[in-house]
Amino acid sequence: MADSASGKTPSVVIIGTGFGGLCMAIQLKMAGINAFTMLEKASGIGGTWRDNTYPGAACDVQSHFYSFSFEPKHDWSRKFGLQPEILGYMQHCVDKYGLAEHIRFNKEVATAVFDESTNTWTVTTTDGDSHTADIVVTATGQLNQPAWPEIPGLESFTGKMFHSARWDHSYDLNGKKVAVVGTGASAIQFVPEIVPKVQSLSLFQRSAAWVLPKPDRPFYRWEQTLFRKIPAWDRFYRYLIYWKNESRALAFTRFNSLLEIFAWQAKRFARSEVRDPHKLRHLIPDYKIGCKRILISNDWYPAVDQPHVNLVTTGIEQVVEDGIVTSDGALHKADAIIAGTGFAASEFLSPMEITGRSGVSLNQAWANSTEAYKGITVSGFPNLFMLYGPNTNLAHNSIVYMLESQVRYVLSCIDTLQAQPGVAMDVKPDRLRDFSATIQQKLQHSVWESGCQSWYLDKNGKNTVNWPGFTFTYRKATQQVDPDDYEFLQPSQ
Structure with a gap:
């Protein structure tokens, strides 16, 4: 990519092709900026929706709000999108906005170095x-590095072992x-899918999750037609979802x-x-609801209740060649171990x-301390912008809404840089x-500070x-950049 210091339009490298990277790229194109390259470590787009292909993978934010405001999809099959459909939507965005020519696949970023001269x-x-x-935008997400459980003897297991995200x-x-x-959130989706297939399932639970029913169902054909033929209804439906979800922020952050x-x-x-009764006693958490991620599922409890599912709440001592040994000395034999242990979310x-x-x-x-101004910029790293950076995750609404806010802020910064x-x-x-x-x-006052261990x-x-x-x-805070928040640096050469 050419250095554009002599021109008017800064050049951009975007790292990642999940929702954040695609949103940034589309908005650059819509702003008439084509001097950008997208670097993707994998062989396909989609980020977490490419990686998490486990059975039952789905979103816990409603489909119409887990999509770009500027690219509505009227024919979602369900109220809550399934992984293949979400990934298909993302591919549609790549095709419609001509992003393929900008993407370089199998290009995992090792280093990024700023040259002050x-x-x-x-x-x-x-x-x-x-x-x-001139500019680097990181769009690597918070859920891209699978976290393996730190259990002695993992390498000694002779059966099959894999992480739910792989x-x-x-x-x-x-x-x-x-x-x-x-x-956690992955296990609660794939366990009900595999329970009917397996001979036995040993489910190792460190702490129970709070689980609510999922208000999910397929959309009727007439509803999809309505969304397509009356765009205002589609917008209104999205608006209703937003405010229903948004109202929950009060409970999480103020009035626990x-x-x-x-x-x-x-x-x-x-x-x-x-x-x-034994399972029921161990499936209801002992910590304040909301302290960890609240999960939604209609089939988790019936799955765990099956007689061939053994809910194990005793701590794991080690993995041996034919299974897992708990601290009470019991051996839980296994042909396969599946890690549903989430991601290293705080390792940005x-x-x-x-x-x-x-x-x-x-x-x-x-x-x-990991911190970024508005979750986007860090002192000492000029022209580096983060999407889904520190303290921008949500427990109550759609991250896509946050990403669109961040992208608008980055575009405002690029406008400022174009002038100089x-x-x-x-x-x-x-x-x-x-x-x-201020953030801390x-x-x-939030429920997340009520004493539990969470990601x-x-x-x-x-x-x-x-x-x-x-x-x-x-x-509102990211609507437009305030130049007074920034120091403007001339090249030193």
């Missing part, structure tokens, strides 16, 4: 290719003894007692679905090495400090993942 970034991939650009479809589970480690209504509903739901941009001003790496800048060719913008340290302090102060918290127990408020306040 030219105000450009050099992005190098693991195969040695390098791309120089599902091995070539392995036949029929009639097998299967062990599933973890009972409101969540007790959901706790009552969840307990009632569990009691109506689970007949085994790992394992890439990003080096900014004065040779400081992002890992060094984040040694004490060759200049780089670096967020002022005090602006970042003040913003981060607001999080103190929202980093190794120091700090919530570096979630946004502590309404999405409309975030949209």
